[in-house]
Amino acid sequence: MDSIYIHIILLALIIISSIFAVSYARVIRGAIILGIVSMLVSISLFLLSCPLAGIFELSVCSGLITVIFISVISLTLPPDEKQRKVNSVSMMKKMVLLVLLVLVCGFSLYMLDSKNITFVPLMQNVQESIDTRDNIWNLRHVDLIGQALILLTGLFAVVVLFKKDKNKDKK
Amino acid sequence: MSFSLAVLIPLFLVLFFNLPFYRISGKIAVFIASLFCIVQAFSFFLPVNATCPAVQNLVSYFMLDFQCDGISRLMLLTSAIVAFASILVLYAMEDSDRKQFNFVNLILLSLAGMNGLFFVRDIFSVYVFIEVIAATSYILIAINKDKNALEASFKYLVMSSVATVMMLSSIAILFLVAGGTDFVTVSNMYQQYGGNSLVTAAVVLFIVGLFIKGGVMPFHGWLPDSYLAAPAPVSVYLAGMVTKTTGIYTLIRLFYSVFGFNTAIQSILLIFASISIVLGAFAAINQNNFKRMLAYSSISQVGYIVLGFGAGTTFGVAAAIFHLFNHSVFKSLLFVNSAALEKQVNVSDMSEMGGLASKMPVTSTTSVIAFLSTAGIPPLSGFWSKLMIILALWTADLKVYAVIAILASILTMTYFLIMQKKVFFGRLKEGFENVKEAPLAITFVSILLCAITVVVGLLFPFVLNGLINSAVSF
Numbered sequence: 001m002d003s004i005y006i007h008i009i010l011l012a013l014i015i016i017s018s019i020f021a022v023s024y025a026r027v028i029r030g031a032i033i034l035g036i037v038s039m040l041v042s043i044s045l046f047l048l049s050c051p052l053a054g055i056f057e058l059s060v061c062s063g064l065i066t067v068i069f070i071s072v073i074s075l076t077l078p079p080d081e082k083q084r085k086v087n088s089v090s091m092m093k094k095m096v097l098l099v100l101l102v103l104v105c106g107f108s109l110y111m112l113d114s115k116n117i118t119f120v121p122l123m124q125n126v127q128e129s130i131d132t133r134d135n136i137w138n139l140r141h142v143d144l145i146g147q148a149l150i151l152l153t154g155l156f157a158v159v160v161l162f163k164k165d166k167n168k169d170k171k
Numbered sequence: 172m173s174f175s176l177a178v179l180i181p182l183f184l185v186l187f188f189n190l191p192f193y194r195i196s197g198k199i200a201v202f203i204a205s206l207f208c209i210v211q212a213f214s215f216f217l218p219v220n221a222t223c224p225a226v227q228n229l230v231s232y233f234m235l236d237f238q239c240d241g242i243s244r245l246m247l248l249t250s251a252i253v254a255f256a257s258i259l260v261l262y263a264m265e266d267s268d269r270k271q272f273n274f275v276n277l278i279l280l281s282l283a284g285m286n287g288l289f290f291v292r293d294i295f296s297v298y299v300f301i302e303v304i305a306a307t308s309y310i311l312i313a314i315n316k317d318k319n320a321l322e323a324s325f326k327y328l329v330m331s332s333v334a335t336v337m338m339l340s341s342i343a344i345l346f347l348v349a350g351g352t353d354f355v356t357v358s359n360m361y362q363q364y365g366g367n368s369l370v371t372a373a374v375v376l377f378i379v380g381l382f383i384k385g386g387v388m389p390f391h392g393w394l395p396d397s398y399l400a401a402p403a404p405v406s407v408y409l410a411g412m413v414t415k416t417t418g419i420y421t422l423i424r425l426f427y428s429v430f431g432f433n434t435a436i437q438s439i440l441l442i443f444a445s446i447s448i449v450l451g452a453f454a455a456i457n458q459n460n461f462k463r464m465l466a467y468s469s470i471s472q473v474g475y476i477v478l479g480f481g482a483g484t485t486f487g488v489a490a491a492i493f494h495l496f497n498h499s500v501f502k503s504l505l506f507v508n509s510a511a512l513e514k515q516v517n518v519s520d521m522s523e524m525g526g527l528a529s530k531m532p533v534t535s536t537t538s539v540i541a542f543l544s545t546a547g548i549p550p551l552s553g554f555w556s557k558l559m560i561i562l563a564l565w566t567a568d569l570k571v572y573a574v575i576a577i578l579a580s581i582l583t584m585t586y587f588l589i590m591q592k593k594v595f596f597g598r599l600k601e602g603f604e605n606v607k608e609a610p611l612a613i614t615f616v617s618i619l620l621c622a623i624t625v626v627v628g629l630l631f632p633f634v635l636n637g638l639i640n641s642a643v644s645f
Binding site for chain 1 (some may be wrong): 178179182185186190236237244271276277280283284287291293296299300303306307309310313314316339346351353368369372
């Protein structure tokens with residue numbers, strides 16, 4: 001499992017999927033690819049013995065982000081062809097912005113005195129229980145309840161905002 | 172009542188309501204949800220570990236890693252009162268059974284998230300439960316699907332997402348430095364690295380995220396539109412509980428239990444709180460729409476809570492928590508009165524109203540009591556909490572902020588007197604001759620909330636010892 005090739009393949013898949021996620025014009029496709037990216041990142045984090053970070057990634061992206069995307073898509077109308085052309089940003093510009101963002105974040109972290117911190121390794125009990133199921137069920141079970149609530153809210157978002165009112169339609 | 176039940180019961184109720192082979196009616200859902208709110212409110216008066224053995228055995232299968240203190244219990248009581256008021260207003264205002272059903276489900280989901288937030292002791296779990304409340308709020312605001320509601324919901328979603336990114340970035344940094352996300356681990360790390368600029372930046376990011384969620388000025392852009400465009404029962408719930416919980420309660424919890432105070436953080440809290448109090452009050456004076464005026468009043472009052480908390484003493488925390496409770500009650504009352512006006516008069520522009528006191532005596536009287544309490548007039552509950560805030564600031568040698576708090580009370584009095592005069596006093600405007608008092612469910616809620624405001628004020632010594640002192644020992 002610790003083969004370096006697995007990490008390289010995962011990293012390559014993450015980068016390729018990320019590029020696809022930001023380059024699709026249709027938000028639904030972008031959202032699905034983004035879900036795949038976070039799943040790959042979670043796998044990578046589990047393999048790198050960072051189960052908590054992996055769980056956080058899964059929590060945020062599988063539950064919350066899905067609901068936010070559903071909400072956003074339900075609250076907006078798809079653009080027509082003319083608007084799409086006006087709003088389109090070239091791939092080159094997107095990449096430049098991405099690189100710029102990474103540089104700014106990296107520089108900020110460097111400037112913010114991070115070198116004076118002795119970064120604490122993960123808690124002993126977390127390191128010992130690398131098993132994913134064990135981590136999810138025993139260490140983060142409260143978050144699972146939160147996730148269940150968010151997923152149910154997502155379902156209600158679909159029911160409440162997407163479902164057409166039959167009485168209105170009849171009128 | 173076991174703390175886990177406060178989260179699990181609403182979750183299971185939603186699942187029960189939506190069983191595939193049988194769907195209950197909206198009215199039954201309203202009844203069951205109201206019953207749950209009453210039980211939750213009364214659980215405040217039970218000892219922390221009081222539960223029958225059978226329930227204990229059942230709950231042990233679902234025992235969640237929750238902790239409860241006085242603040243959590245007081246918040247549990249507040250959320251139950253506000254949710255109950257909101258559900259009864261829904262019952263009176265909404266005729267569609269389907270909408271009643273959907274609304275109750277979303278309120279229960281939000282309530283489960285809220286109760287979870289009161290009991291978790293982990294910064295990542297705090298974030299998860301804040302998002303549960305935020306996600307349900309997006310849907311609740313947009314539930315009528317009209318243009319204004321969708322726009323307000325979208326605005327809230329965008330602003331809230333910015334707050335989410337800030338909080339997540341902050342959690343990532345704190346996790347990176349501390350090696351864990353539970354309160355004890357982060358608190359220990361903060362004691363060691365509190366002065367480090369990376370850690371300070373993370374804390375400031377968290378504060379700004381919470382300011383956005385709480386609608387503190389100048390991060391309040393989404394709030395007036397959301398309160399205005401949301402249906403009446405949703406406005407009651409949003410103004411009474413959502414912003415106070417996601418923004419202000421979380422702020423108090425994090426600084427009370429995790430970070431503690433330092434001069435830089437204290438200055439940030441005091442400055443933004445003062446801006447919120449003064450500008451919120453001035454903005455409220457200039458409003459002509461009833462709900463929009465109440466929204467700006469909310470921003471101003473939230474400033475008071477943050478100001479009291481910013482005193483940095485345990486007494487300040489007690490004052491802030493007490494004002495949070497009081498504000499939730501009297502602001503819910505004012506929004507219930509706004510719902511009554513919406514239902515009976517169907518006008519929200521105050522310049523088009525007038526002389527309604529004779530036609531709607533209960534709404535008018537309870538409105539007077541709510542605004543007197545908001546302005547801090549004795550012996551109502553708002554007077555005592557504001558007095559505590561001012562005393563906390565004075566004893567912490569923050570006299571300038573204490574004076575700001577006193578002077579801003581005059582502004583509060585001004586905009587509420589303008590509102591009362593325009594809406595209820597004077598001669599009855601033409602066309603309102605046949606207006607009647609609001610339906611029984613709404614007047615019942617108004618009287619209940621009004622009674623809480625008066626009783627808490629009159630029995631202040633008992634409330635201080637039994638309620639506030641048990642929440643925060645000072």
